[in-house]
Amino acid sequence: MVETAFPLANEQVVVSAHDLSVFYGETQALKSVTLPIARNRVTALIGPSGCGKSSFLRSLNRLNDRIPGFRLQGRVRILDIDPYGSRVDMIELRRRVGMVFQKPTPLPMSIYDNVAIGARSHYGLRGRRLDEVVEQALRQAALWDEVKDILRRPALQLSGGQQQRLCIARMLAVDPEVILMDEPCSALDPVSTFRIEELMVELAKERTVIVVTHNMQQAARVSHYTAFFMYGELIEYGASKEFFLSPKMQATEDYISGRFG
Amino acid sequence: MRWLGRLFEAGVYVTGITVSLVVLVMFYYVAREARYAFGDTFAWGFRLALLPADSSDDMSPGSAPYTTLVTVNAEGSDGLDEHEEIVPAPSVSSVEGEMMLTTAATLVSDITDIRADRLYRDEWRALKTTQQGDQFLVLGYATPRYQQKTMVLAWEPDSGFDPTLSPYRLVLRLVRAPHGVDVQPFDIDLKRQPSGRITLPAWVARTDAERSNGYVFEIQATPHRSAFWATLRGIFSTEWAPTLMYPRYGVLPLLIATTLMSVLAMLFATPLAVATALYLSEIAQPRLREWLKPALELIASVPSVVLGYFGLMFVAPSLQNWLGQALGMESGRNLLTTSVMLAVLAIPIVASVTEDVLKTVPESLRESAMALGLTRGEMLWKVLLPAARSGIMAAVLIGAARVYGETMIVWILSGGTASMPSLSSLQDVSRVLVGSTRGVPDTIAIEMGNVAFESVHYGHLFLLGVFLFAATVLVNLTALYIGRKQVWRV
DSSP, X not given: OOOOOXXXXXXXXXXXXXEEEEEETTEEEEEEEEEEEEXXXXXXXXXXXXXXXXXXXXXXXXXXXXXXXXXXXXXXEETTBOTTSTTOOHHHHHHHEEEEOSSOOOOSSBHHHHHXXXXXXXXXXXXXXXXXXXXXXXXXXXXXXXXXXXXXXXXXXXXXXXXXXXXXXXXHHTOOSEEEEESTTTTSOHHHHHHHHHHXXXXXXXXXXXXXXXXXXXXXXXXXXXXXXXXXXXXXXXXXXXXXXXXXXXXXXXXXXXXXX | OHHHHHHHHHHHHHHHHHHHHHHHHHHHHHHHHGGGGGGOOOOBOEEEEEEETTOOSOOSTTSSTTEEEXXXXXXXXXXXXXXXXXXXXXXXXXXXXXXXXXXXXXXXXXXXXXXGGGOOTTGGGSOBOOOTTEEEEEEEEEOTTOOOSEEEEEEEEOTTOOGGGSSEEEEEEEEEOOTTOOOOOOEEETTTOOSXXXXXXXXXXXXXXXXXXXXXXXXXEEEOSOHHHHHHHHHTSSOEETTSSSOEEOOHHHHHHXXXXXXXXXXXXXXXXXXXXXXXXXXXXXXXHHHHHHHHHHHHTSOHHHHHHHIIIIIHHHHHHHHHHHHTOSOSOSHHHHHHHHHHHHHHHHHHHHHHHHHHSOXXXXXXXXXXXXXXXXXXXXXXXXXXXXXXXXXXXXXHHHHHTOOHHHHHHSBOOOOOOOOSSHHHHHHHHHSOBOXXXXXXXXHHTTSOTTOHHHHHHHHHHHHHHHHHHHHHHHHHHHHHTOOOOO
């Protein structure tokens, strides 16, 4: 049933899940998902709500741990780390795997500190070097021009779109190799969405981007590869062009043409 | 069932309004009873003495058996009237001739029979209150055995009477000198010059008539400020001594002591309470939390008298043994011990509310901190605490309001001495910390049973209640205001 013809012949696999199942108490959120992800590409995860795509994403940097009753079976590798191995350094894992959430979550501090906190914590940067990192991250997130004069203001005063780009800058300041995005544009207006899509493409030149989205056009626009989840199973996975033009599975076609979900 | 809903709605209205009214009525009652504080009539008194010219400073009765002063009073109907002191003095002209002179000894007809050492010359010392223009006449003369050419009129305020606090203008003047004695008239402002002496030519009285023809001095006390302002000034003075002959009702030492011990208690309690809340909310396993949170709330409901007793039996002796030497503690019952036990009272309250506040910090902030790879310490210190800051401040203030009004612990442990704390040097501070003290609520509790109904003292105790009420309401309102800002937009 699962489409397992992986199209990553010429790609370097940076994240791989093998036979991955996730449980929350009695409920099984992911059912034996096997999914390799290519380096320096944008991979979109799509599917109806509750299909397990967010669970998959959050399993990669162990953000599911706090949820009561969380259990995981199967193997995951991300970069050269086994996140569920006994010797994993969680700080190191999360330094190398950044994440952007659905809703912008600025921390209760100034704009500058929001961006600086990760770099300070991981690299012990101070003073000028820190300023540079912050500026670079903000520039990369296309926010610098808007906030360069108000860096000391509380981050909560920014608009929603700015806050989301601030969260991206915050993540970039830590310089992660893999970026997980959990519906990063769903709370944003079209202009902000467009900016963040541009950013994803830009980021994928040097980093691996995995993005969960409900927006089919977005997946088609920005992603190189697309995986379709339903009821916790991986239904289809392939290069985005072919995936959207000629889906192999009936369920995929129904979903992307808007007939359900 | 619609009528049931209506009934319920009406019940809610009536209850709400009634309860609000009851609260208002309670405050009105307390504030209204405080009006008796302003019924103060401001007693005043000066010691006066005629002394031999070479006498020592001692102005006690009997020390100078040859000179005497006698107050002139309109005699009450029973001849031994205890009210005579508050009866206005007669005029100078009415003194001459027919006026009775009272002494502690029985009235005597022959001046030579007076035993000067039995004369109670301090009779004029009794408390006096006055109306506009009241005069108090004092006759001065020497007994026949007096041998010197001059004598001295000495005056000083009664012990405990402070002329500067009195709402009277007090003037001591010579009204009349004896016939044939040449003396300059004087007019002394007793507020500027509360004690002093002045030399006069001697006047020896050998007959009854000569006594009333001797020196006549007068103290005139004129109210020059309204009693309201004088009371108010008294309230904000620095001594609480309501049982003295000249009572002082300064609430500052009590208010400062209560504030000091509350602040100190919250300084002790806040870090511990916040740490406890962080542990419960962020670190403890859910199963442990299920046990610890109710246990904490249970401790918060321990009657404070139990805490006070525990403090008296255990904490006070321990502190005394441990720090007594180093800090010069005379007793385990002091401000420091009180603050420690108040902190024990506050910790569960603050921790419990703080834990609730931390729960309202959205999970997304914790996830963001974790996804950034921050350590747990960084997450708690840099993300969670700032996010919950206003809520935690509100929790601390709720605890502070509870501590501020706490009566039993302070009563049991504070030591009970109302004195103005001095914080001018480090030594003073440590002395205040280990010194006996007394707060507002326990003062009300201790003294309420002993005051005369609707007396000035009674009024001041209610006034203390008003202050306490206002302070706690203020702290609670601040907590409410700060807590309301805890609306986390994510």
